[in-house]
Amino acid sequence: MNSNSEPTAYNNRLGLKGWIYAGKYTFERYLYLGHRLSGMGLIAYMVLHIIETANRMRGVEAWEGLMALFASWPFKIIEYLLFAAAVFHALNGVRLLLTELGFFLGRPKEPVYPYSSSIKRHRPLTYIVMTLAGLIIILGGSSLFFP
Amino acid sequence: MRETRLWSLHLLVIPIIAVLLGLHFAVMHYAPVFYGVSVEEARNFETMIERGRSVAQLVLYILLLAAGLYHGLYGLRGILRELPLTPALAKFVDGGILLFGLFIFALGAYVTWWTFSYKIGG
Numbered sequence: 240m241n242s243n244s245e246p247t248a249y250n251n252r253l254g255l256k257g258w259i260y261a262g263k264y265t266f267e268r269y270l271y272l273g274h275r276l277s278g279m280g281l282i283a284y285m286v287l288h289i290i291e292t293a294n295r296m297r298g299v300e301a302w303e304g305l306m307a308l309f310a311s312w313p314f315k316i317i318e319y320l321l322f323a324a325a326v327f328h329a330l331n332g333v334r335l336l337l338t339e340l341g342f343f344l345g346r347p348k349e350p351v352y353p354y355s356s357s358i359k360r361h362r363p364l365t366y367i368v369m370t371l372a373g374l375i376i377i378l379g380g381s382s383l384f385f386p
Numbered sequence: 387m388r389e390t391r392l393w394s395l396h397l398l399v400i401p402i403i404a405v406l407l408g409l410h411f412a413v414m415h416y417a418p419v420f421y422g423v424s425v426e427e428a429r430n431f432e433t434m435i436e437r438g439r440s441v442a443q444l445v446l447y448i449l450l451l452a453a454g455l456y457h458g459l460y461g462l463r464g465i466l467r468e469l470p471l472t473p474a475l476a477k478f479v480d481g482g483i484l485l486f487g488l489f490i491f492a493l494g495a496y497v498t499w500w501t502f503s504y505k506i507g508g
């Protein structure tokens with residue numbers, strides 16, 4: 240790691256492919272991909288959203304026309320995808336925060352067979368958090384499909 | 387040290403986003419539960435202006451703008467900086483994202499202020 244603020248050209252040999260393909264996958268590796276995709280989706284949405292809601296300055300008609308458009312089916316589906324991305328990103332984000340602060344990784348110990356890696360010790364948290372995300376996404380979505 | 391601070395801020399704004407986005411969601415989607423108005427009414431021009439004229443909303447939206455944009459754009463910067471960039475390109479990414487963020491923030495803040503100072507009927 241270089242500690243000064245000079246921009247660095249990392250030797251990211253795999254480039255874009257390295258995001259998707261990482262040899263031996265673990266569940267967490269997929270979550271990383273999901274976190275990255277949902278994060279990019281959310282920031283793209285947020286920027287468009289700020290530009291879009293600025294339309295209120297063009298007056299009542301412009302605004303209500305836009306809102307009528309968003310009430311249509313395609314937009315409801317987009318909204319649902321947005322919601323799913325936000326829930327996934329937020330809950331996986333909580334997992335990342337806990338990990339980065341050093342929780343749920345267990346104590347370091349001698350590598351005696353059968354090995355128990357910090358990833359394995361962390362796995363239950365992963366399952367709990369993802370089950371929660373799944374439940375919220377499905378229950379939240381039920382209002383879309385069964386109004 | 388500078389990178390450490392930028393990254394810490396990326397994490398520190400998360401609680402702000404969680405609370406304010408939760409509120410935003412409550413206003414927009416659970417309006418019938420929290421405010422006793424229908425979802426359609428909540429998105430009405432008048433209702434929006436009415437909401438937007440409170441000081442609380444002015445402050446909270448600007449906070450959400452700042453926190454959300456910082457967190458999201460810092461994340462995007464990190465993603466772009468993982469690509470094999472030359473130092474010059476990396477600097478360009480940093481500067482471009484900073485300018486873009488400031489521009490979008492200014493637009494959002496201006497719109498929030500516009501709503502706050504809107505004169506009904508005038």
Ligand code: HEM
Pocket residue numbers: 309310315318319322379380381382383384410411412414415425426429
């Ligand atoms: C729980 C996850 C979500 C689901 C399943 C969902 C689904 C829906 C559905 C089914 C409608 C149509 C409701 C109706 O016509 O009465 C709707 C409308 C709406 N939603 Fe959501 N949505 C979700 C998240 C969000 C979020 C996060 C926001 C805002 C931050 C939001 C804001 C709105 C607004 C403003 C409308 C009004 C649309 C209209 O006027 O028809 N929703 N949503």
Ligand code: HEM
Pocket residue numbers: 274275276277278279281282285328329330331332333335336339396400403404454455457458459460461462464465
């Ligand atoms: C409660 C809500 C949220 C939580 C808990 C959360 C949490 C996190 C965490 C922990 C990270 C990884 C930080 C790191 O390891 O350095 C992250 C990255 C990121 N977040 Fe969020 N976030 C939230 C909302 C948002 C929103 C609203 C946006 C978009 C405006 C966003 C965009 C991003 C992006 C683009 C990244 C970078 C992803 C990557 O590097 O692969 N997040 N988030």
Ligand code: HEM
Pocket residue numbers: 281284285288289292293318321325407410414429434437438447450451454493494495497498
């Ligand atoms: C389907 C989901 C969403 C809907 C229907 C929705 C709806 C709205 C509406 C109607 C406004 C205008 C202000 C008002 O009426 O009070 C607004 C403003 C805003 N929203 Fe959302 N929103 C959604 C999701 C989000 C998300 C995910 C974010 C953040 C990542 C966000 C951030 C903001 C911000 C910062 C403003 C203020 C913009 C400004 O002042 O220029 N919204 N939203």
